[in-house]
Amino acid sequence: MLSVNVTTADAVFDGVRVRIFDDDRPSVGATPGETKLRPAVIFFHGGGFMMMNLDAYHGHTAHIARNFQVMLISVEYRLAPKHRFPAAIDDCTAATVWFLEHAHDFNVDPTRVAVMGDSAGGNLAAAVAQRLTFDPKYKSLPKVKLQILIYPMLQAFDFQTPSYQQNGDYTSVIMNRKYTVMAADNYMNGNSSLDSKMSKNLHTSADAKTSPLAQKCLSHDLIPDEFKQTGYEAPSTNLGDESIYNEIKEVLLDPDFAPLMREDLRGLPEAYILTAEYDVLRDDGIMYAKRLEMAGVPVAWKHYRRGFHGMFGALFDSPTEKLGQIDFAEYLKEHL
Template identity: 45%
Template sequence: MKLYWCLAFGVLFAYYTYCPMPDGLAEPMKLRIVFASRQIIKLVGIGAVLSGYTDRISFSRSVIEFEQGLLSLSCSDEPNITFQDEIFDGVRVRVYQPVEKSDKPIAGMVYVHGGGWVVGSVDSYHYQTNYIAARLGIVLVSVDYRLAPEHPFPVPLQDVVKATIWFLQNAKDYNVDPERIAVVGDSAGGNLAAATASLLTFQEKYKQMNLPKLKFQGLIYPCLQSLDFLTPSYQQNKNLFILNQHLMVEFWSWYLTGHLKYVAAMKVNNHTSPQVKDNERKIMGHDQIPTELKKRDYIPPTDFNFGNIGIFTSIQNHLLNPSFAPLMRSIVTGLPSAYIVTAEFDVLRDDGIFYVKKLEDANVPVTWKHYEHGYHGIFSVFKGPIASEVGRQSMDDFLRFCRENL
């Protein structure tokens, strides 16, 4: 019997390993191995869910923890960093500090993990946050915010804001200069980091607290808007297994409503109105995306006169809320400087580019790093069994920026 299972596994693995990959993608063979592994795990998950052993969300979270655990196999804890779990104003965080105490205040960072607001934790990101803190010699606070769909918007954002404010106010207790604290996040964490920077800059109740201004906002392939799921990058990468269009729309839907009722409408942009589509072209028109990035599998939209008004009416307060979708903020002058990462093979590529343009137009200092051969998740593969050169480069570039600007 064991032989049959081994043969079945081998056949499936070989079959999935030959999945097509777009030309130009960095180290496709490694990604094929990841894809094959995920597909087999997915088959196991379908059986477990159908049998009632678990549910889809719980299984997905377990898979992420397992995958991140594999990535961390060659990333042992850094000897010059100590860490412990704490509570910042009711929010669970993990605090990383240098073992050797400095005679003068050092820099700090709030890190917000990705995972579509649905999966991920301080544990699954431990190897990454531990590495960053050690390489920079800073105090890093990794926020274990509550997850959707159990806790949809605005709960995850509220957790990040509360933890960030507490750290800003108590930075000196950690020998941190409160004027040298950045907020950084990847993917959904990039959304929360951008929204946090925006709220602390513009919302009156936070302005009255006279908080130190964040040093910069680091947005690693962030998701920043939920109006257009047919941008060039969504079209070009809609079937790429790393993060496809359908899964990203599901993530947005879980964060938005806690359910998947509107996913079908959202995938074809039927969740907004003709008027909104007309207005959004001024904010995120496809002409803002460089021509060279639209040569692959892109069809320009020709019809904007459609939309389900009923759906839009029920969710418009969130869709147009800059705390939910930071790209929706009309005035961004005064925001902290930004470090923005985009990857060519990523449905979220254009979200980042739209934000780069928006900040540049408002004279907000922006450093934009685009990885031509990169894909969603490169920031997590700087070490370990599936590390890639583009992953190492993205981490090295980020660390270099931090050393020069934090």
Template identity: 45%
Template structure:
């Protein structure tokens, strides 16, 4: 009789053991596809983060099969992280910029003149992260730079495909620029800023507003490891860092496809380059080419890649990749020449490194002043780990401090 009382506990123990074993096997399998170069910052801590991400992904898939929630919803919740309380010396306020949700961070320190303002667009591949995920960064920038920081909560893919995120960021920026007096902001010191996909959005918004006379001119743009093109996923940085966390080569293409079409049905074709017609590839080669990457960034290995045979049916589904609002590297020189002073941060161990390097060259070639900071031991997402559950990296804080110093210099 006692056995029947113990049976539920035995079954539960078997389930838990199987569950843990499955997670361990998944971690081992995923680690086989992961590469952590010896030069990366704090490799031991990065391995721990990778393990957490793998567990998160595994749990998401399990919860989806159990119909508790979608895998993406679970990841979004985890990646948003814990929302810290207001930082000392910073006042936080939820708001709306037109129809777009936002969060304002005001330094409490008194100032004599109107403050500068930083409009921040969070990263997350257009599909993850939120106002909460970038809370710590916004608080830090506001406190250390004395700026009003405005974090923009744009709509996410795949529920809201391109150009939803871009339109939200543009509309929020325009609304803010029309009401600067209400926010006590200096019209001559408004900056757009973003990391990863947020850097893409900041660059696109800056290009759209370039030369506009009906809005105050943006003072600067801050692009932190931005993704700026989807034509070539075989640039040197993509080859060298294809398996380096926190952004794998396949994941970069995955996010771009989720943003543009809401699914990843053409992932392999996009990775191999068969999604762009030869004539367009030739047209844009002057801007998107490994030939424009300094040789010192190829020493870790680079093999010229010949795109696979062009597939017109794939191009028809992803042809908006050729729009500058989605891929700012493809904007014409007449637009680039009107862009404001720029700060670009790149990381050596990041598939998006070369996007930043190519844009830096384009800006400089067109007479735009660029402050460039390269984290030799950095990886994608390192700045976003600032003060996150003890997982900060000194290199990431150094990059964030350089961005703050840039703001204060304007």
């Protein structure tokens, strides 16, 4: 990796605070004295929609800008529970749209812009990519080139996937079922009133679990058998609470909240999806990768058998993290 300086500047894009990371390299392919348009990454941080900010992620986002040779825009979206859905996705959309409209002002090629996020930020990156692809009011914008989803949280309908069953009850890891349920509930409701129901899949109804939409979008058949060899049992479809489901289904099924619940994924940008073996969110990423492939969307799915939630955050000096960084650098250089 090159050793370069990264400069930062705080700004506001359409009412949303952002931090811009740039470096001191000449643009790749530029001749002396020439300014060549560059690629850029718009980054949405993790934290379960409730935690973290630009400062907490400063080291990580500076690392991406420095080592992966991109301009990076880190977005400070509003957090739950004070600001419930759709505040976060609205902020991320607004900042992305503004940047795409003004990319030339930053010497950025608007056709070489990626959206990226980890965990809850992966949810927001997928949702932004969907909005900009399918909402007619954005059809005049340059199309986002890549969606980069790092162990994304993509649904709150099923907390009994194989990865939740295998990894959900650990208390000594960064992410477990208790935390993801709390995060989804706070983002959806602004409180944790349904946590106990959601953790047992009692927040949906029997009819909802067997509906064509659930079977298409969240079928465990999408998950390869190799991920079901240990500690997995097909969850019951007979349990649930119709009254709770009727209260929350409008949000629960909204692709802006749960990108996995969008029925038709055709036409979305190329995707890079990282999943980790010891992560409750592993199967969200796997199901999305498989469904994107089925929809004809190019997908690079990178799975790390010794991986864990947070492995990509430049916080751990592990062989798995280093491999993930190398794989990502190679992909980004070729595709963005």
